[in-house]
Every structure is written in C-alpha cells, then in structure tokens.
Amino acid sequence: MNTVATLNAGPSSASPIAALLAADGYKQSHRMAYTPGTTAILINWTNRSNRFLPDATHAVHFGVQAFCQQYLNEAWAPFFAAHEDTVATEFEKVLLDYFGPNDIGSDHIRALHRKGYLPLVVRSLPEGTLAPIGIATVLIENTDAEFFWLPNYIETALSASIWHPTTVATISSLYRELVEEWGARTGGDADGIGFQAHDFSFRGQHSIDAAAASGAGHLLSFLGTDTMSALDWISRYYPGENGWVGASVPATEHSVMCLEGRAGELDTFQRILKVFPEGIVSTVADGFDFWGVLTNLLPQMKDQIMARDGKLVIRPDSGDPVDIITGEIIVKDQESRAMYEAEKAAGAYGPADLGAIEVLGDLFGYTVNERGYKELDSHIGLIYGDSITLERAKQIFERLEAKGWASTNVVLGIGSYTFAYLTRDVLGSAVKATWALVNGNPVDIQKDPKTGSGKKSAKGRLAVLRDETGELYMVEQATPAQEKQSEIRPVWIDGQFVAAQSFAEVRSTLEAERAARAERRARDLVQI
Structure with missing residues (x-):
C-alpha cells in the first residue's frame, strides 16, 4: 500500500468498525x-471525589446528550449501514492482529448488526443539574437480554466523552460564582458579568473536538469565548431556540502588534483605532514594554481613544497577572490604603508598583459607584488572559477591592492551563456496574476495595431524589417506586431520543440550580 497515494486519494468513507473499537481492549x-x-x-456514571477541586462540592452534569448523538447515533451509523460480512471480517482481522489467535469471535457482532440499533436505555439527570459529589447522574442498561455485554462495552466511550465537558462546566460555574460574589461586593456593572471570564483555551486543548466540548461547558456559565468551534458543537448536539450563545470582539495578537517593530508600535496602535473606529477592540500590549505602552504610548493616543464611540481594551500577556493588574504594592487594610494613597500622590511609586488598573485610572479617569468603588472610564478597559486560575482570580479581586476598585474592571481570559490541564481524576469520575440479572435473579453489584475506600461504588438499583430542602441525594438498592420517582429519567432508548434539552434549557437549569443552592446556603447560615 502506498501511504502517500492513499492519503491523497481524498476523504475515505467512515470506518464501519470505528465505533466497535472505541473501547478498551479488555472489553472484548x-x-x-x-x-x-x-x-x-x-451501569452508572458518578463524579465521586472533589479532592483535586475542593471548591466543587457539586458537579455540573453536562455532555450526555452529545454523547448519545455523537457516539451512540452518529459513530455507530456506519456499522449498521455496512454489510454484515464486511463488519465481521474487518472486526475479526483487528482481533487477530491485536490478540493473536483468540476465541472472541464475531457472532455477537453479527447479532448486533442484525438488530439494527443499540439495545440500550440511557437515563440521565437533567443536564445543567448541580449534582452533589458522589451522586450518580447517568444510568445505562440493556433492553435485550442477548446484549447484556453492551452497557459496560460502551463505558470507555461514555467516560471519554463526558468527563471533560462536565469538569470544565463545573470549573466555569465556580468562576461564575466568584465573579458574581465580587461584583456584588464591589458594586460592579452586573451587565458585564457574563463576559468577565472569557475562554482562551482552544490552542492548548487536546484536540479540536475537545476544545468544542470544553468550550460548550464554559458557555453554560458565560457568553465570552474565542473557541468558535463550541458554537457549532452546541448547534449540533443541543439544538433549539438557544438565543445568544457566545460572543467576542475584534482583537490583536503579537504578530500584528510586533510587525512594525518597537519603533512602529505607536503607528500600529493608531492604525488599529482607525480600522476599528467604534465598539470594543482589544490590543495585546506587552510585545516590547507593557509599562512603556501605558505611560508613553497611551498618553499620546488619549484624545483619539476618548473620542471613540467604544472601548479600547488593553491586554497584558506576561508577568504575574496579580501584580500586573493590581500592582506590586499590596494594600491590606484602610490604614495602609490611606498611607498608599498619600505615598502615591507624592510620586513614590512607579507603574509596576501601581499596577495597570491604577495607571489606566490615573490617565483616563474613573467614576465611583454606589458602593464606593472606582470604575474605569467607559473608553478604556483591561483584560488578562495568561495563567489565570481560580485562586489567582480571587487574589486579583481581593487586591482590587483593597485598592478601592470594582472587580468588574477586569476581564479574565481562561486558558488551557485551567480547561485542559485536567484529568478524569479531578472529579473522580467513573462508570461502575451496580446491578445485574443472572438466571432471572437480581444481583446487586458493589466494588469495595479494602486498599482504596474512596473507590467504593454504589450498590443495586439506583434512584436520585430531592430532600425537603431541594438537595439531591442517592438511594442505593432502590425500590421500583423510588426508581419511578427518581430525577434520573430516560433520554435515549433503542437508538432514539425520548427527551432532549436545548442549550438554552441546560443554561436555565444551571442558573436555577445555582440560585437554589445559594438559597440553601443562606438558610444554613441563618440557622447557624
């Protein structure tokens, strides 16, 4: 076979056994x-642990509808469309090459092909639900006794498909809670909250598909994104009247800002302002000397910037983000703040001491909101999109508050360190079998390793119910009546959706869940 000729022959048809091979080898x-x-x-899917993400007492349930459509429907379509002999022959060849002589055979694969669909029922909590850690969110079982092996066979694909969007959706929900908390605390403009955490992670994701799914998880809590592939992913797998899904603004990168060298940097900035005479435009500003841009170039462009019908957003992209935004001089209390203001007025500090927020405020002016915190003039803004984490975001907001600035003055770009430097272990996500039928007798299954108590699995039929406060809890060895009342309900049966959500509905579910959880926490504080 000529590899070059094969690749140059054009797109190949989808493999009829690709979906069959989307499983760990030992599953065969x-x-x-x-x-x-x-x-x-x-089998059930559960996020079992928050050891690596302790702020996440709950996980955002997300991705199962996409899994059902993308994998159970789309990926298996070529298998059912191909001739039975073709499927069986190709599968047997792979088994021989992989295992050597074996007794696995292909009769069960032929039987599945003749069935014409995957005989499974997928049950799920409504997507967008904030499920307490340790609560099952998905249940899958076979609908035809001959294919008892199928639920656990698809475990690998299920896990690979939903752990990442679930984890990212959970992290972004934590960002949403953080920016809302600090926005309310410092009186910032609530209209900008939806754009205050912006997805910059695409280039550092594991693949284009991973970026799309991750980007969708982020968009459950925010509108700001540069991961445009998420928009198509959402329209394909969560269609409906979704309204405004995501957005961004014109922005530059270093190739634009550095093309004319240091000597041409001012001309480049001025050209950008002419090319984009109105609206928001963002410019990266650390190509050569970030503080020089703020103290030398921006003053030369001040009149042009203030005359625009829109906002110029300045983006530093190197250094410690906390120090770059808020300055190297830390203000801890009102007494030190008064001393800081006096020393600043006396010219004791340089731009790095003050931070970008103070330098921009001194140059372009600011207003003071009802809670007494400063907000930059509407013609200038600040975004930082490198090395942002939840902890750093909190530090930035704490320092801004200490200096008298509203948290909403800064947009944070969330990159691949946060959205891709993850594993399934972040939420301890896993699929386990909990029940079987053997010779007509129900059997409860439970994993309970003496060497790893954290890996103990649930047992028996499962139901997820709500207590009197509205919080979810799981019932093991559930009765038929409890299963009937369960929040986990069928969404996909034997190749067909029986229930589905638009992306807007998933968003609304998550918003309602966050509000309900906040109410429960408030009640708990009152009782204390």
Missing part, C-alpha cells in the same frame, strides 16, 4: 467472562 473478552446466565447489566 468480558462477554465470555461474565457469569453464565447473565441477561442484564446496569
């Missing part, structure tokens, strides 16, 4: 290893 032998007489298996 499990069908033969199960107890004889097994006819049904129930």
